[in-house]
Amino acid sequence: MATAEMNPLSISGSTLLYPVIGYPVGQVKAPMLYNQLFAAIGIDAVVVPLEIAPADFPRVGPALFAVSNVRGAMVTIPHKPACVDFLDAASAAVKAAGACNAIVKRADGTLFGDLFDGIGFVSGLKRAGVEPKGMRCLVVGSGGVGAAIAVALGEAGAASVGVSDINTDSAARLAGRLTSFGVCREAFVATNDPAGYDLLVNATPLGLKESDPLPVPVERLAPGTVVADVIMKIDFTPLLLAARERGCTIHMGREMFIEMAPLYLSLFGYDGYTSDGIRKLVGYKD
Amino acid sequence: MATAEMNPLSISGSTLLYPVIGYPVGQVKAPMLYNQLFAAIGIDAVVVPLEIAPADFPRVGPALFAVSNVRGAMVTIPHKPACVDFLDAASAAVKAAGACNAIVKRADGTLFGDLFDGIGFVSGLKRAGVEPKGMRCLVVGSGGVGAAIAVALGEAGAASVGVSDINTDSAARLAGRLTSFGVCREAFVATNDPAGYDLLVNATPLGLKESDPLPVPVERLAPGTVVADVIMKIDFTPLLLAARERGCTIHMGREMFIEMAPLYLSLFGYDGYTSDGIRKLVGYKD
The missing domain is CATH 3.40.50.10860 (Leucine Dehydrogenase, chain A, domain 1)
Structure with a gap:
């Protein structure tokens, strides 16, 4: 160009x-x-x-x-x-x-x-035809990106937002803020079990290194779940590959960046x- | 390219x-x-x-x-x-x-x-075939650039360096440093009268604006004097034009920059x- x-x-x-x-x-x-x-x-x-x-x-x-x-x-x-x-x-x-x-x-x-991470993420979902309104969401990772996405999902009308983090204090603080700032109808601390959610978001760095474990037990993913990853460096992370294999809709991290x-x-x-x-x-x- | x-x-x-x-x-x-x-x-x-x-x-x-x-x-x-x-x-x-x-x-x-202003300036002079060694030099302006040039001229073996500034205290401080650091054989506070010097350097901003007066009384310039300007924005400053008119060798500011x-x-x-x-x-x- x-x-x-x-x-x-x-x-x-x-x-x-x-x-x-x-x-x-x-x-x-x-x-x-x-x-x-x-x-x-x-x-x-x-x-x-x-x-x-x-x-x-x-x-x-x-x-x-x-x-x-x-x-x-x-x-x-x-x-x-x-x-x-x-x-x-x-x-x-x-x-x-x-x-x-x-x-x-x-x-x-x-x-x-x-x-902007959160609004960019939601904007990317919508562009891909995924409407977060009314969805039960699980956000794994409660750092800066996870927090931003959880807030944006709440603001976009998600039915509920579960927050999972190996640092449970951090997850609890974020769930508390989501509730106290009134951005989520329902927010809670969750495990990383993705069963029972409509949308799973990996907001941890897991997947960047080959030796990383998967951020969630993928065998618990139901077909039809939307699975998104925030990792930008790799388009098809191990999580997204496993999710696609199981019949899930997948959403790459780079969409958030351009949005x-x-x-x-x-x-x-x-x-x-x-x-x-x-x-x-x-x-x-x- | x-x-x-x-x-x-x-x-x-x-x-x-x-x-x-x-x-x-x-x-x-x-x-x-x-x-x-x-x-x-x-x-x-x-x-x-x-x-x-x-x-x-x-x-x-x-x-x-x-x-x-x-x-x-x-x-x-x-x-x-x-x-x-x-x-x-x-x-x-x-x-x-x-x-x-x-x-x-x-x-x-x-x-x-x-x-580097000073060593760059001297390097440019030498490249143009002007050898400062043994020269009687007048530096007009004792700010950062003037100080750098005065030091470099001293280190290059100038016979003497006169420093002129409307702020005579500043000129005196610089002349004092040139002497006390042993970089000049002879350093002194001078007027801006260029008569009797081999090299004149304008190290003031005079010449940047059209309304600026000339930094020295050019009618006192002897033909053969080397006249240099540090102003980079204009190649042929009023000083350099007047000096060339009087048969002086002139040296532009941009040379120092590239050197x-x-x-x-x-x-x-x-x-x-x-x-x-x-x-x-x-x-x-x-």
Whole structure:
């Protein structure tokens, strides 16, 4: 795509920065997608990775936003919960999930945070023809992504959201927030047994390494269950392969990533883009 | 040059950052040169502008280097003196000039600073066939760049270096440092009268704006004097035009910029490049 090519001269003194902040950052895919998008659209901005160790984050994270041409950021593992501490204002999703993956510096210099994993995930489901309204959902993993997805499923009208985590305290805290913020009709701590749910979401890193165990006992999956994975690095994770084998509908992690693009663009002040339009711009293959 | 084209996909999670830090940064040219160079050479790194207000710099400047993939920086106006405060070690030029424009994070995480304006300037002179050794030099302007050039001229064996500044205290401090650090055979506070010198260097911003007065009374320039300007934005400044008119040899500011490239690359760990090689790589026209 000729329009998406970027001349190195296109980074100049006037270029705005939207860093993607994490630890580590070697695996992040945001620079590839967003820099291609910025070039295609004609936005003088660049996404660069910033790797900040957790111990340094409370000092370095807020300092970054004092850089005039840093106008916002994408936040990834493990800083999604910690960045909430220095926001001036936050969306309901951030408050309910206790995590933030999108920060914008507003005109007055204050920082507003949002959380797009969940809404991006639900948007991807709907695009694939899966309507979460009324569904009984099991979210395995109660970290930043799991929390975001649980909140979004609740907000999308899920009948119930079970939260499973080997850290049961973490699962209990999330289930408590889902209930107390009124985002879920019914939220509870669950085991990782997927029987009896309409939708299973793996929001753990299990599946990234070949030696990983499956996040749930797949023999308990009923055909017809929708099984989604948040892992982006691998399209067909062992969980998704096993689920497909059992006659389940499967949903890949990368859908969530591309569905977040119009949300990030809009937060950063670039309105009017749809995920389908963005798919076309970057030549994304379904 | 096909080799110097940069695909936006070339910024990934593993890309190293060498920011150029200033206030403002709209005018900086480093991203254009260095990103083209990195692409041509095949270095997975990017130069991005970072605009930091002076009041924020003492807090934000050092914090940046806690970002793991920020491996060094270029420092420009007005932060060259202030960044000296947070260096762990510095070159003799930094100590003598009290300014730094190049920072590298060493393997142990400590910061080493150097100052390349002066050595870049002298290197450009020599490339143009001007040998500063034994010359009587007048440097007008005793800020970061003027200080760097005065030090480098002294180290290159200038017979004497006069320093002129409307801020005579600043000129006196610089002349004092040039003497006390032993970098100049003879250093003194001078007026801006260019008569009696072999080399005149404008190291003030005068000439950037059309309404600017000339930095020196040009009618006092003897033919044969070498007249150099540090202004990069304009090749032929009013001073250089007037000097050429009077039969002086003139030397443009942009030479200093390109001559610093091999110094920056080497500081950042990319050895073996010459300024002539770099000129070819980026298609630089003399």
